[in-house]
Amino acid sequence: MELRVVLAATQREYVAKLAEFLREEEPGWEVSAYTNASALRMELERKPDLLIGTRELVIGFRNAGGAAGKTIVLTEERDVRGEGFEGGAVSGEWETMALYQPLPSLLSGIRSETASQPSSARSGGAQVVTVFSSSGGTGKTTVALNIVRHAGEMGLRVFYLNLEALNATSLLFGRGEPDSFSRLMYALQSEAQGWEEAFRRLKRHQPQLRADYVDAPEHPGERLALQAETIGLLIDGVRRSGMYDAIVIDPDSGAGDWHRELLRASDLAIWLVVDDAQAILKADKLYRYWQGAAGSDFGPCAFVLNKATGTVAGPGMQNRWPLPCGLTEVALPYIPHWKAIDQPARVLADAAFAGAVERMCENLGIVRHSGKGANEKTRREVVHGGVQRARARGTG
Known part of the structure; x- marks a missing residue:
């Protein structure tokens, strides 16, 4: 039932x-x-x-x-x-x-x-959230892992997918099997009927995050060879498996076709920026370029200020925000002691940062469970309200 x-x-x-x-x-x-x-x-x-x-x-x-x-x-x-x-x-x-x-x-x-309770119709699907940035050093992986941890604590079934060419999450997950991703992609492209079986065999579980993941390759070649079509197949495969409520994707920064396809296929792209003039200019240029190239097919996007030392668009923001869509209400704080961090698990243990991530997730509707089988329009409506509120605060 x-x-x-x-x-x-x-x-x-x-x-x-x-x-x-x-x-x-x-x-x-x-x-x-x-x-x-x-x-x-x-x-x-x-x-x-x-x-x-x-x-x-x-x-x-x-x-x-x-x-x-x-x-x-x-x-x-x-x-x-x-x-x-x-x-x-x-x-x-x-x-x-x-x-x-x-x-x-x-x-x-x-x-x-x-026993006699009638069931209601399912109305959703696995929510795909991508944490992106147009420049390095914005804290993508830290934010992504904290989103994963929060969603897992809320009881959601979560899959974490790291697509960085140079992936250092083995410091947290362990070395594992470095050819897992290669075998998964081979099964995806050549064994359509057996892909789900391969996926179940290759995925691993991280108890601290309460989430599943696939071991990262040892060398960057596999990720550098990714194509836009392959990204779409991978996301659809994980989503159609029905194993997860949320899929959190952590790519590297970039402006390639597969990066744009990744954001297009996501229900929400959390685009991280820091209060740095060059980083903000890069975000402005890439966002406008992709909007022009992809048109209305470009998925929902929310700009989030990370490493904040003050309030959004207030005294703590040193640079003018140029984009027509504004920053979200919740900024993620700068944690000074992370500069000297020697144990990666500590990025999950800061109460102030975890609290800010939780508020961001609630503000954008990230951990709202939407069930299986929804079409793309239904899934994206889950975060539409939060993104629209951010756009309404644009300072362009």
């Missing part, structure tokens, strides 16, 4: 573990997870079949006007059905279940409550 299930709890580790368990045991369920009210509110607008949450989050939606078809409240207390839910907090009936119990027992209870 297919169900759209929303998990809501402020305990980040708990909700991530429960989401992962439900997906493993019930692959037909569409499971998304949230730890804060603002992101949860947007998800509940889609009227999920089942809301499972702790009291502090669920009670906040007493005026939601019908948040879910059915609600299960996770509580540390004894059954207090109905208490605190006056005024229309949730529509339909609700049950209470113990928050801390073996996950198989919790799943058994959920199954019994949803």
Whole structure:
């Protein structure tokens, strides 16, 4: 039975573990997870079949006007059905279940409550987010990995794809099998029927990020030989596998045809800039060039200021912003101690940066789960609102 299930709890580790368990045991369920009210509110607008949450989050939606078809409240207390839910907090009936119990027992209870629950139609697809920059040194990989980590913590199934010619993520992931990417691309282009099997065999899981990835090649030749058509096939292959809710892509900076195809095929391109006159000019030139070459086929793009020391377009911004589309509301802070970082995993451990990435993701709708099978228009509408807000703040 297919169900759209929303998990809501402020305990980040708990909700991530429960989401992962439900997906493993019930692959037909569409499971998304949230730890804060603002992101949860947007998800509940889609009227999920089942809301499972702790009291502090669920009670906040007493005026939601019908948040879910059915609600299960996770509580540390004894059954207090109905208490605190006056005024229309949730529509339909609700049950209470113990928050801390073996996950198989919790799943058994959920199954019994949803045995007669009708399922709603799936309406989305794996969201493809590319972190791009027209110049080096803007912190693409750091931002991409933090997006991946945040999406994984929200309970989404995430695939991280690094397409840099010179890839240093082995410092975080380990050396692995350097020919994995070559074998994957060979299978993609020559074994259409067996590609998914090869993909399942070659992908690996990174527990700290809660995401899958493919080992990077040892030498840059494989990435330098990428073609626009190949990029399209690769993205479509991963997306059609149905294994993921989000695909986060981390290419190198460049102005080639495959870079443009990558941004065209993405549901959102996060274009990083730093407060540097040359970097801003390069971004302006490349964006206008691609807009002219690709026209309306150029995908949604949000410019994000990284390594910020002040407010966007305020006293902390030393250079004028020339593009007609503005910067996003959220700027990512400069972290001075990263200059001397000796352990790559520490780029995932800074609370200020992680918090800014989380706010950016919510602002742009990056971690909103959209399910399987959506067409391109439906997927891109997920981030349309956030991009339009950024464009409205343009200072051109």
